[in-house]
Amino acid sequence: MKKMISIIGVPMDLGQNRRGVDMGPSAIRYANLKERIKRLGYKVEDRGNLHVPTAETYKIENEKLKYLPAVVKVSEDICKEVSAVVKEGHFPIILGGDHSIAIGSIAGLTQVYKKLGVIWFDAHADFNTAETTPSGNIHGMPLACSLGIGHEDLINIGGFSPKVAPENVVIVGARSVDPEERELIKQHGITCFTMHEVDKMGIGKVMEEAIRIASEGTDGIHLSLDLDSIDPDMAPGVGTPVLGGVTYREGHLAMEMLYQSGKVVSCDVVEVNPILDKENKTARTAVEMVCSLLGQSVL
Ligand SMILES: NC(=[NH2+])NCCC[C@H](N)C(=O)O
Numbered sequence: 029m030k031k032m033i034s035i036i037g038v039p040m041d042l043g044q045n046r047r048g049v050d051m052g053p054s055a056i057r058y059a060n061l062k063e064r065i066k067r068l069g070y071k072v073e074d075r076g077n078l079h080v081p082t083a084e085t086y087k088i089e090n091e092k093l094k095y096l097p098a099v100v101k102v103s104e105d106i107c108k109e110v111s112a113v114v115k116e117g118h119f120p121i122i123l124g125g126d127h128s129i130a131i132g133s134i135a136g137l138t139q140v141y142k143k144l145g146v147i148w149f150d151a152h153a154d155f156n157t158a159e160t161t162p163s164g165n166i167h168g169m170p171l172a173c174s175l176g177i178g179h180e181d182l183i184n185i186g187g188f189s190p191k192v193a194p195e196n197v198v199i200v201g202a203r204s205v206d207p208e209e210r211e212l213i214k215q216h217g218i219t220c221f222t223m224h225e226v227d228k229m230g231i232g233k234v235m236e237e238a239i240r241i242a243s244e245g246t247d248g249i250h251l252s253l254d255l256d257s258i259d260p261d262m263a264p265g266v267g268t269p270v271l272g273g274v275t276y277r278e279g280h281l282a283m284e285m286l287y288q289s290g291k292v293v294s295c296d297v298v299e300v301n302p303i304l305d306k307e308n309k310t311a312r313t314a315v316e317m318v319c320s321l322l323g324q325s326v327l
């Protein structure tokens with residue numbers, strides 16, 4: 029029996045400073061996410077959007093952790109919603125919103141999956157802290173937070189820290205990492221397959237390794253899919269685009285291999301910004317990637 033899929037929208041734009049990413053969940057729904065997943069033979073429920081306060085109703089108190097109190101509150105809500113659907117045995121797909129939502133989704137997942145592997149598919153490492161951030165944007169911090177590195181309010185969402193162990197975390201697709209962030213990644217022994225490794229080894233070998241690392245001794249793998257991992261030609265609608273990304277075909281192969289592993293228990297789909305997009309192209313790419321992750325093109 030295929031798992032039931034639960035779609036959770038989080039119109040979060042407080043983790044970065046480009047307006048429009050709050051419309052990501054609508055854009056992805058408009059690209060037919062639910063219908064497409066149904067056609068693959070799954071039962072799907074759309075649980076609607078969680079509430080996210082409007083940026084204009086908040087003032088930034090800490091330039092190194094912009095909108096911290098609001099991000100903490102929304103992260104707690106995501107944590108509750110995600111853990112509730114996982115307890116029902118469902119596979120959650122959390123639609124962002126910016127990547128700060130992964131703090132809450134990983135917190136929710138780890139209420140149930142005590143040992144969770146994470147594959148962070150992203151042009152960035154999202155491994156900054158208040159001390160290293162060049163922007164003060166919390167969407168540059170969620171992976172570090174999940175490993176227990178960062179502001180205590182952010183790392184303790186869901187009541188405990190760390191959520192995941194460095195030996196079960198893999199970054200794939202990185203090509204824009206800040207200097208101090210790089211040091212933190214090395215210091216904590218995180219495996220990072222940058223675009224250099226993707227070019228050199230091929231995405232097939234990279235994913236084979238990534239899946240092995242994220243599944244070794246874990247109860248499942250969470251895929252955190254930042255659409256800026258994909259090259260801007262197929263994913264132009266993101267707040268922080270970086271040239272030289274994962275191609276459309278490489279993206280599909282990666283998703284198909286994750287499907288074939290049978291280990292994936294959940295995913296985030298983040299950073300789709302329809303204001304910066306071209307005819308909803310990025311949301312459509314996102315839906316294609318999710319369909320491959322759920323087995324669309326594997327016989
Ligand atoms: N989820 C993202 N798109 N993150 C981009 C982060 C960019 C930069 N490293 C920062 O910390 O500000």
Ligand SMILES: [Mn+2]
Nearest residue numbers: 127150154254
């Ligand atoms: Mn990211």
Ligand SMILES: [Mn+2]
Nearest residue numbers: 151152254256
């Ligand atoms: Mn990114």
